[in-house]
Amino acid sequence: MLKKTIKYVDYDGNERTEDFYFNLSEAExxxxxxxxxxxxxxMLDRIVKEQDAKEIIKTVxxxxxxxxxxxxxxxxxxxxxxxxxxxxxxxxxxxxxxxxICASPESASDxxxxxxxxxxxxxxxxxxxxxxx
Numbered sequence: 001m002l003k004k005t006i007k008y009v010d011y012d013g014n015e016r017t018e019d020f021y022f023n024l025s026e027a028e029x030x031x032x033x034x035x036x037x038x039x040x041x042x043m044l045d046r047i048v049k050e051q052d053a054k055e056i057i058k059t060v061x062x063x064x065x066x067x068x069x070x071x072x073x074x075x076x077x078x079x080x081x082x083x084x085x086x087x088x089x090x091x092x093x094x095x096x097x098x099x100x101i102c103a104s105p106e107s108a109s110d111x112x113x114x115x116x117x118x119x120x121x122x123x124x125x126x127x128x129x130x131x132x133x
Contacts, residue, residue, distance in 0.1 A: 001071070001078070002114040006093040020093060022067040022115045023078055029117060032066065060101055060108070065089060067115045 001023040010016050024032070036043040047055040068088050069080040088094050101108045113121065 001118075002067075002111070004097065004111075006097055008092040008096050010092060016093075018093060020088070020097075021069055021071045021078065022064070022111075023069065024063075024067050024115050024117060026117045026119070028066060029120070032063070057102065061098065063112065063115075064094075064098060064101065 001021060004020050004022060005017060006020055007015065007017045033040040043055075044059065046052075047059065065085040065088070066080075068085050069078045070084060071078050097111075101111055
């Protein structure tokens with residue numbers, strides 16, 4: 001799970017600093033993978049190689065909003081819904097985060113790696129360690 005603190009100016013001109021939470025469960029990641037012909041990874045490779053800006057933006061938005069949710073105070077639940085995602089999408093915090101991700105491949109990579117399921121992050125780290133050993 002990624003806790004992202006975003007400083008932004010709301011629609012009344014007030015400067016705000018808020019924490020937002022993002023996470024993809026293994027089930028959601030599997031659903032994303034299976035919802036794209038050839039799998040999510042192949043689709044991402046293709047659109048990046050082809051520099052298909054329209055598909056890149058569409059995919060960034062899809063994943064960003066799919067990962068957004070509200071964590072309960074006791075940490076037991078991470079609530080997601082189209083309504084919560086839409087409410088977040090209508091904020092300047094979303095705008096600022098979206099533009100940050102789109103402006104920098106490094107920011108995009110850091111964000112998307114941080115929202116992956118913990119077990120997958122661990123497996124990636126172990127694979128990278130073996131590769132660099």
